[in-house]
Amino acid sequence: MNVSEADGKVLYDIIIKHKYKKALEIGTSTGHSGIWIAWALSKTGGKLITVEINEGRYKQALANFEEAGLSDYIDARLADAHELVPKLKGPFDFAFCDADKGWYKNYLIAVLPKLEVGGCYTAHNVSGRRRGRMWGIGEFVDYLESLPNMETTYDDSSWSGISISYKKSEKS
Numbered sequence: 001m002n003v004s005e006a007d008g009k010v011l012y013d014i015i016i017k018h019k020y021k022k023a024l025e026i027g028t029s030t031g032h033s034g035i036w037i038a039w040a041l042s043k044t045g046g047k048l049i050t051v052e053i054n055e056g057r058y059k060q061a062l063a064n065f066e067e068a069g070l071s072d073y074i075d076a077r078l079a080d081a082h083e084l085v086p087k088l089k090g091p092f093d094f095a096f097c098d099a100d101k102g103w104y105k106n107y108l109i110a111v112l113p114k115l116e117v118g119g120c121y122t123a124h125n126v127s128g129r130r131r132g133r134m135w136g137i138g139e140f141v142d143y144l145e146s147l148p149n150m151e152t153t154y155d156d157s158s159w160s161g162i163s164i165s166y167k168k169s170e171k172s
């Protein structure tokens with residue numbers, strides 16, 4: 001369930017390239033992608049808020065962050081992202097969505113007002129977007145592509161696929 005090395009590197013490179021500092025991850029699991037993101041943030045001087053609903057995975061992620069020496073760059077929350085994400089204050093300049101696919105569109109709607117212009121919203125497991133409408137990914141992608149202020153490309157170098165969307169202006 002964790003991101004591949006190739007996908008982790010995509011996230012890492014985006015953060016380094018744009019010197020992002022205020023990151024949000026939805027769906028920590030055991031912290032694999034969080035480690036890639038926080039590793040980049042350790043170089044830009046940033047911090048990651050990451051949200052996980054499953055206590056066992058959250059605890060394992062905390063241990064993994066500690067072992068990686070990246071705990072200082074991560075604010076890990078044990079919470080239902082449906083409830084927590086809309087309440088987070090922001091602002092964010094980078095977001096990675098990798099939790100329940102049926103809620104992807106709602107997460108985007110909740111995060112977009114808190115994403116700075118020039119910031120980047122990424123989402124995992126979008127490779128099936130053209131083939132089927134499984135998991136709500138199709139609905140998410142349709143909505144994302146309908147937003148005139150978001151410029152979206154896809155990294156399909158791994159089987160999962162990542163959408164990469166830059167916020168061009170406040171107005172949608």
Ligand SMILES: C[S@@+](CC[C@H](N)C(=O)[O-])C[C@H]1O[C@@H](n2cnc3c(N)ncnc32)[C@H](O)[C@@H]1O
Nearest residue numbers: 002003027029032033052053080081098099100
């Ligand atoms: C695919 S895994 C994330 C993998 C992780 N990003 C990585 O690469 O290491 C999805 C995670 O989202 C979590 N999740 C699902 N629904 C959630 C919710 N409503 N709030 C918070 N986390 C949720 C699941 O428990 C699961 O651990």
